[in-house]
Amino acid sequence: MIAPATRDRLEALxxxxxxFDEPLARHTSLRVGGPADVxxxxxxxxxxxxxxxMADEAALPITFLGKGFxxxxxxxxxxxxVVQLSxxxxxxxxxxxxxxAEAGVSHSQVTRFCSERGLAGLEFAAGIPGTVGGWLAMNAGIGEREMVDVVREVELAGPGAAPLRxxxxEALRFRYRAVDGLEPGTAFVSALFEVSPGTPEAVRAEVERLLARRAATQPLDVPSCGSVFKNPPGDHAGRLIxxxxxxxxxxxxxEISSVHANFxxxxxxxxxxxxxxxxxRARRRIAEATGIDLETEVHVIGREA
Ligand SMILES: Cc1cc2nc3c(=O)[nH]c(=O)nc-3n(C[C@H](O)[C@H](O)[C@H](O)COP(=O)(O)OP(=O)(O)OC[C@H]3O[C@@H](n4cnc5c(N)ncnc54)[C@H](O)[C@@H]3O)c2cc1C
Structure with a gap:
């Protein structure tokens, strides 16, 4: 519940x-879940x-959300x-x-920008749906290439009244699908990505190759949240499932997808x-069968109904 005075201040700002009470199923790719208070x-x-x-002062918890992929x-x-930097x-x-690129820039916006100018380096991320903020927070990637390989610098805000910086x-501890060491409530505001000059044709060709490979192996026509589990060392969660x-x-x-078992x-x-x-159920069965305790990649937020 948001106190009426806080509600007024939020509306004024x-x-x-x-x-208020905005259903988050509308803002996440899985299309499930209850409302955000704000x-x-x-x-x-x-x-x-x-x-x-203001949230700090009113002791309101802050959760950042990109496009909820x-x-x-x-x-x-x-x-x-719930704060979206869209x-x-x-x-x-x-x-x-x-x-x-600012945090609310979408994956397709980055891909279009780089393709039009022939800037190479970020093709791997073309099919990773979401925003720059979500890419950074997740250290998103495919195979051996992930955000840490292309980010030179990030701009952060918060928590509380802490300034933009x-x-x-090297100041951030990126690891597999996570970044350590940031205080809770810290936002990614923008990122400086390294690119190298290429040609629009070459960048487009690489993007198309990767998107075609993805379309052949992932269920892209149904609501999902991408990979549910992180891959355990030396194996693939999808293979185990x-x-x-x-x-x-x-x-x-x-339903566990019949196209890709980690979806x-x-x-x-x-x-x-x-x-x-x-x-x-999947985690328990894998643990029973292999002794491996799978860790979720998807971020689970909110309270029970
Ligand atoms: C079909 C499909 C395919 C996918 N393929 C891949 C893949 O190949 N590789 C891969 O890595 N991922 C993949 N994903 C997962 C997803 O695309 C990435 O994790 C992406 O980075 C999510 O971006 P988002 O903006 O939607 O983040 P959200 O889901 O909105 O948020 C993810 C996390 O980032 C945090 N966050 C978001 N914005 C900010 C911000 N500005 N400041 C601080 N924290 C923030 C959120 O709090 C949350 O913890 C896939 C998902 C789908 C649905």
Missing amino acids: LGEAVR LARPADRATLAALLA NTLVRDGGVAGV GLRAIATEGDDAIR RVGR EAAGLKGERLGGA IANRGDASAADVLALID
């Missing part, structure tokens, strides 16, 4: 860019800083303020070997509880 989309850095300070919201929704969408070159890649005979396994409206699809009427129970 954000105007149309704040919603969904805020600050239009610029000053509003973001004021919002973080790797987020599973529980059915009871999320307490406090208002920060600038992208520009810096010199001839870097681009700066730029830090080099398939070997355990779980492909096609259903629970309520959730769970929402067949249309899944609840977060269905998805979570199926995740649990």
Whole structure:
């Protein structure tokens, strides 16, 4: 519950860019989960800083959300303020070997920008759906290439009233699908990515090759959150799930994809509880069969219904 005075202050700060009790199923690719007490989309850095300070003062928890392509919201929704930086969408070159992109820039915006200018280096991320903020927080990647390989510097904000600051890649501890060492409540505001001059034709050809490979191996036509589990060292979560005979396994409206076993699809009427129970079932079966305790890649947020 948001106190009426806090609600008034949020409305005064954000105007149309704040919603209350906003269903997060609308803002995540799995299309499940309850509402955010507050969904805020600050239009610029000053509003973001004021919002973080206000939330700190009112002891409201802050959760950042990109486009929700790797987020599973529980059915009871999320307490406090969910912040989407979708208002920060600038992208520009810096010199001839870097681009700066704000946190709300989408994967397709980056791909279009680089393809049109023949800037090489980020083709691997073309099919990783989401935003620059989500890419950074997840150290998103494919195979051997991930964000840490292309990020030169990031701009951070918060927590609380802490100022905006730029830090080099070496100051952050990127690891497999995570970044360590950031205080909770810290936002990625922008990133400086390294690129190298190429040709639009070559960049497009590499993007198309990778997208075609993805389309052949992933269920891209159903709501999902991408990989549910991280790959354990030396193996693939999808292989283990398939070997355990779980492909096609259903629970309520959730189904382990028969195209790619590390994806769970929402067949249309899944609840977060269905998805979570199926995740649990897969984890238990793999542990029983192999002794491996799979760790989730998808970020689970919010409260039980
Ligand atoms: C079909 C499909 C295919 C996928 N393929 C891949 C793949 O090949 N490789 C891969 O790595 N991932 C993959 N994913 C997962 C997903 O695309 C990535 O994790 C992506 O980085 C998520 O971006 P997002 O903006 O949607 O993040 P969200 O899901 O919105 O958020 C993810 C995490 O980032 C945090 N976050 C978001 N924005 C910010 C910010 N500005 N500041 C601080 N924290 C923030 C959130 O709090 C959350 O913890 C796939 C997903 C789908 C649905």
